[in-house]
Amino acid sequence: MSSGIKIFSYLPNPRVWKSLIAANFCGAKVEVVGDEPKNLPNWLWDYDARKLNENDKANSALIRKGRRGFTNDLYKTDEFLFAHPFGTVPAAFDSETKSGIFESNSIMRAVARSGKPNNLYGGNDKVLASRIDSFLDVNLVFAREHQVYILSVEKMNEVLYNRMKSAYEFYLDGIESALKINKFIVGDFMSLADIAFVCDVGYFLKEVNQRDALKGQGFDLISEKFKEEYPYCSDHLVGLSKQEEFSTVITDGFINL
Template sequence: MNMSPQIRIFSYLPNPRVWKSLITAKFAGVNVEVTGDKPKNLSNWLWDYDARAMSEEEKSVSSYVRKGKRGFSGVLYKTDEFLEAHPFGTVPAAFVGNNKTGVFESNSIMRSVARLGNSDTLYGQNDPSISSRIDSFLDANLVFSREHQVYILSIESLNKYTYERMKAAYDFYLDGIESALSKSNYISGNDLTLADISFVCDFAQFLREGKYQEPLKNQGFNIISQDIKETHPKSINHLLNLSELDEFSSVMGSYLDWYKK
């Protein structure tokens, strides 16, 4: 059996965006290799196909100094080859196949894993209209998760505009998911697909706004998802039920335990 990785992913860890690929890999039997470190340590790493931690001395003479653009405020070290493969310079950053093709955006990395795998249903492999419908949910998910990224990065010093945008994105995305789940057992139809995996990983991360009750309250805001069990019951039950499956729980570990209590 060939054990060399079919996909290599570099990221800060743990990262729910990477979990999308790891959960997909469990369902589809794909060999994914993950490299990385805690978020705060990633500024000491050389971002590269052969990503690795650097010594202080190496950093001081490195010619790969870049300014962090999104989520990282200080200096990062990214090789020219990394930026060629990953023009937006973000993690998770995947390298796929023998020619190490750069694949970025966590939903696309997950798609890449599914395409390499052996499941007919995860990405609607046998029917272009089904895979396109799954793509539609993944696009909607990315719009939601971008709003979430802005919200969570500024949650200790929010302004009303950011909060209202997040609330509108939350209502829009969850209304769609709730509506889809009122017609079928899974988000995109009768099978578990990438749409479900992406939803679980990104939304589990969003729920962590609940850990910021105090700072939100002090700024005059409420937890956006506080009434989800009444407003979007199918969505939250779907997330909690899927998180119990081995393929999810073996990757997500205790991430949702605080919420389930």
């Protein structure tokens, strides 16, 4: 086992949950530091992330314009940006080397690698690990479309909406097919593909909270018929979310099907 992974993020964050759930399965050490989304502009983004003090606030060299999801100025150290060239959270670090690890799926992989021997990332089977990567790559495309969709939900347009709908259908059609054959996404064992699925699809289903905003602009909920159209996905999501490794991490009531 490695010395562990430290994660800085706004909280709660389904992207961080991926790592915490993986850690519950494999006993990896994961330390999480952060604050509510609205408070992160008042934090120094660094390996030793902390609330800004007066000196930090007066140091214009720390100020970086938010680029994705944050519109305010953010305070990021050069060391942070060296470790995290894309400047995003969740931002993870290997606790021993302080090497930066970014992208929630990659952070989750690092957690699985750093724990006790486990099958989350295919064990010692390189082909299985590659197959898990395949599912995680499609998951990331879905999650990225979701990020753009959510950030634009108050000002929706046909192009964005149709891109999201198509990414949703593409990802879920594939997962539904996989689950018709196997108990879990990759086979007969729990893997990182299942964890990412629960966190990102669970997060997407919060779309229901935007029903009025979308309706007012002439759009229906993309996930309106999720249960009927994707029964295997729906059962998998609900079943896994009740499992202790998931339920102790996921905010109460987050998955409400």
